[in-house]
Amino acid sequence: MSxxxxxxxxxxxxxxxLVFCAGLPAQAQPVRNLPINRAVNVQGVGIACTGIGxxxxxxxxxRNYPVKLEVVNRRGDYxxxxxxxxxxxxxxxxxxxxxxxxxxxxxxxxxxxxxxVTMANGSGEKVTFNAPRAGQSNVIVRFAA
Numbered sequence: 001m002s003x004x005x006x007x008x009x010x011x012x013x014x015x016x017x018l019v020f021c022a023g024l025p026a027q028a029q030p031v032r033n034l035p036i037n038r039a040v041n042v043q044g045v046g047i048a049c050t051g052i053g054x055x056x057x058x059x060x061x062x063r064n065y066p067v068k069l070e071v072v073n074r075r076g077d078y079x080x081x082x083x084x085x086x087x088x089x090x091x092x093x094x095x096x097x098x099x100x101x102x103x104x105x106x107x108x109x110x111x112x113x114x115x116x117v118t119m120a121n122g123s124g125e126k127v128t129f130n131a132p133r134a135g136q137s138n139v140i141v142r143f144a145a
Contacts, residue, residue, distance in 0.1 A: 032097045033097075046097055121145075
């Protein structure tokens with residue numbers, strides 16, 4: 001191989017590696033453990049984990065979140081300790097949170113979203129929903145067992 005060919009090949013290798021890496025998905029964000037009854041910011045989205053007890057269920061500040069995701073069993077009893085991975089319609093970096101209560105409240109801009117909800121036993125459900133421009137959307141995630 002000529003010296004010129006070696007120089008040309010050496011110049012192409014970093015560029016081809018960059019093109020290859022650009023095609024890979026972004027590294028997943030770690031799961032954020034949410035505190036109970038406290039609003040936090042996760043990747044620019046206001047999120048709260050709550051829904052345990054009469055005071056939390058009646059708290060008027062939770063009505064200001066456009067999306068309330070409720071995790072229940074087949075009879076409608078609340079479940080907790082869920083992992084939620086939230087995807088938006090623009091295929092941005094997913095938001096991954098863990099909540100030790102049955103409600104995950106989210107201040108999402110109006111639009112279409114998808115969430116994968118998994119429990120400690122490995123069972124999972126997928127839901128698609130719209131965040132409203134006004135009011136609150138109540139998204140029920142029902143597990144069979």
